Amino acid sequence: MKKLLGLFGVFMLPLCLNAQQNRGLTDAKKKDLFTHHPQNWHMLSFEKDSVYGIGANKAYTEILKGKTGKKVIVAVIDAGVDIDHEDLKSIIWTNKKEIPGNGIDDDHNGYIDDIHGWNFLGSADGKTNIEFSTSEDDREYVRLSKLYEHTDTATLKAADKKYFNLVKRKSALAQSQRSLAGVQNLAVKIDSIDRYFKKTFPNKVVTIQTLYDTKPEFEKDKELILMFELLKMRAQASKYSADLPVNVLYKIAPFMVNSAEANLQSQFVSSSKDGRAVVMAGLKPAQNWGNNQLSFKNSDHGTHVAGAIAAVRGNGIGMDGIADNVEIMPIRVVVPQGDEYDEDVAKAIRYAVDNGATVINMSFGKRISPKKQLVDDAIKYAEKKDVLIVRGAGNFTEDTDQYVFYPSQFYANGKKASNVITVGAISPFGEIMGFSNYGKKSVDLFAPGFDVYSTGIGNTYSGMHGTSMASPVVCGVATLLRSYYPQLSAAEVKNILMQTVTIVPEEWQGKQKLQNISVSGGIVNAYQALKLAAQQSQSSK
Incomplete structure (x- = not known):
């Protein structure tokens, strides 16, 4: 009871x-x-x-x-x-x-x-x-990247592929790598815009005003159109004179690439360091x-x-x-x-x-x-x-x-x-x-x-x-x-x-x-x- x-x-x-x-x-x-x-x-x-x-x-x-x-x-x-x-x-x-x-x-x-x-x-x-210390996500990304350096990851076993994809989603280092790729792609687009202007106006100093006035002929390339608009926005945000040469805007490309590369390198170095190496040095098997x-x-x-x-x-x-x-x-x-x-x-x-x-x-x-x-x-x-x-x-x-x-x-x-x-x-x-x-x-x-x-x-x-x-x-x-x-x-x-x-x-x-x-x-x-x-x-x- x-x-x-x-x-x-x-x-x-x-x-x-x-x-x-x-x-x-x-x-x-x-x-x-x-x-x-x-x-x-x-x-x-x-x-x-x-x-x-x-x-x-x-x-x-x-x-x-x-x-x-x-x-x-x-x-x-x-x-x-x-x-x-x-x-x-x-x-x-x-x-x-x-x-x-x-x-x-x-x-x-x-x-x-x-x-x-x-x-x-x-x-x-x-x-x-x-x-x-660094995040386990980054430590694992470094380890697996080295492990699969000469492997086509598409051929991995389903479980291994799933785990590697999980690590890539979680890792800030992997995200920085993707960001670098994105920035490098933007730099390529800026270079394409520069070549377009040189081809379209071969005997003219292309100014920011030209950028404003030009309707590009690459409308099917959405990324190129986006970059074109971003350059306009940068010119307006920086309050650049319309008479300035348009190439002053291109400087952002190497700056972005260099920054992204430096950030990635710094993350990679810190994530590759094994602080426990000193702690574990000289240990015998099963020793604490x-x-x-x-x-x-x-x-x-x-x-x-x-x-x-x-x-x-x-x-x-x-x-x-x-x-x-x-x-x-x-x-x-x-x-x-x-x-x-x-x-x-x-x-x-x-x-x-x-x-x-x-x-x-x-x-x-x-x-x-x-x-x-x-x-x-x-x-x-x-x-x-x-x-x-x-x-x-x-x-x-x-x-x-x-x-x-x-x-x-x-x-x-x-x-x-x-x-x-x-x-x-x-x-x-x-x-x-x-x-x-x-x-x-x-x-x-x-x-x-x-x-x-x-x-x-x-x-x-x-x-x-x-x-x-x-x-x-x-x-x-x-x-x-x-x-x-x-x-x-x-x-x-x-x-x-x-x-x-x-x-x-x-x-x-x-x-x-x-x-x-x-x-x-x-x-x-x-x-x-x-x-x-x-x-x-x-x-x-």
């Missing part, structure tokens, strides 16, 4: 929430919330504060008061973390089996002096650390790579994520994280510019699992994953070890049911990992943020992802936007469940979060309804999730 009552409560939760939300927000109020909202709005609740936060403050007051949770290790796989930040330093994970600075792998986990985590983007001696340096001048992103999850609560400093009784394990695989490497992501997940993390946050991603199987195997490993992974859905305003954002919760065989939660971003008034990815099958739920206030490097604090911020909000709630109800498995935590989302009435939303663009159709709700976890805990006794 208790189980039946529990299930009845689950089914009634959306109805209860809608009953509490007995009023919508006016357009004026929505607009105002973008600039005037509580600093900690993501912690608040709609029924009390009129913002679509997660109800964490209410949960602490009404459900968690007087209770003590179990310590949870949360791995933040990101761009590094300021481990000396005033609001984080006391909760940074410490590997107690390792002796600091002795140059020995004391705990035999394959990593020397990993006192507080690991940096997979650095050389073993610590002298070189990757702080800039990296070093223990975790704090960098560009670690703002990871520091912000860590604070949102677990900045020390109630210390009167800065802000409060969502979860208490947490240790943050920083693992560095990301740089602010450029994409992460699949090998590093796979290693980072395994490192987190092997060193005690039961929740992992991954606020990063990309649209090409050449070594997806490595990452899939690592996610399966975490799934087997009952470790929950929370990840941002991405900021490309794309439907990820159609355009995959990696690392994906879907394995190559189409099966969905039971331990991965994918998070989109919403505004204070409960609508999807314009940048957020979405997907009826691929985005599980939404969370605050606008001006989320958290920690920054050097004891600073600021608000940030993105699904990168929405992910740690959900991660913080998941950590609360794992802390106060440790008997729950990763899959059970995910199910509770999915079942207890806040449902925003469709008529209160814009064109994109959360119900139509995510699996759960709603926003993570810490209060309701903890409430259901408590009910399930009682019914299982």
Whole structure:
């Protein structure tokens, strides 16, 4: 009977929430919330504060008061973390089996002096650390272009051809190559116009006025006509005198070609560089790579994520994280510019699992994953070890049911990992943020992802936007469940979060309804999730 009552409560939760939300927000109020909202709005609740936060403050007051949770290790796989930040330093994970600075792998986990985590983007001696990278799209385009340099790509196998075409569509480098071809074609058209004028007016200085007065005889060549009109527009825009020779307009052609060539060359050189070559140099087979340096001048992103999850609560400093009784394990695989490497992501997940993390946050991603199987195997490993992974859905305003954002919760065989939660971003008034990815099958739920206030490097604090911020909000709630109800498995935590989302009435939303663009159709709700976890805990006794 208790189980039946529990299930009845689950089914009634959306109805209860809608009953509490007995009023919508006016357009004026929505607009105002973008600039005037509580600093900690993501912690608040709609029924009390009129913002679509997660109800964490209410949960602490009404459900968690007087209770003590179990310590949870949360791995933040990101761009590094300021481990000396005033609001984080006391909760940074410490590997107690390792002796600091002795140059020995004391705990035999394959990593020397990993006192507080690991940096997979650095050389073993610590002298070189990757702080800039390029997009995976461009890296793959360079690799495949070299691979197929002497191959007619029309003869490739269907799967290989499809992948190469995908890479070409995504790669900015490939787009620059197409742009160069386009510019070169325009230069040819300008040359054709020049030859036309010389032929038509052999003994005359052709002026800009001649350009205005001449009706060309190549009307069937649409590109040539277009170039002819563009030259006129350039003359007018530059306010050139009509008496000037027309060839002053031709100078744009070599300028455009030279600029496009220089841009392409610069992109090609940067995309061809393998920053990991130094990191991987001299490694023996199966040997791990990296070093223990975790704090960098560009670690703002990871520091912000860590604070949102677990900045020390109630210390009167800065802000409060969502979860208490947490240790943050920083693992560095990301740089602010450029994409992460699949090998590093796979290693980072395994490192987190092997060193005690039961929740992992991954606020990063990309649209090409050449070594997806490595990452899939690592996610399966975490799934087997009952470790929950929370990840941002991405900021490309794309439907990820159609355009995959990696690392994906879907394995190559189409099966969905039971331990991965994918998070989109919403505004204070409960609508999807314009940048957020979405997907009826691929985005599980939404969370605050606008001006989320958290920690920054050097004891600073600021608000940030993105699904990168929405992910740690959900991660913080998941950590609360794992802390106060440790008997729950990763899959059970995910199910509770999915079942207890806040449902925003469709008529209160814009064109994109959360119900139509995510699996759960709603926003993570810490209060309701903890409430259901408590009910399930009682019914299982």
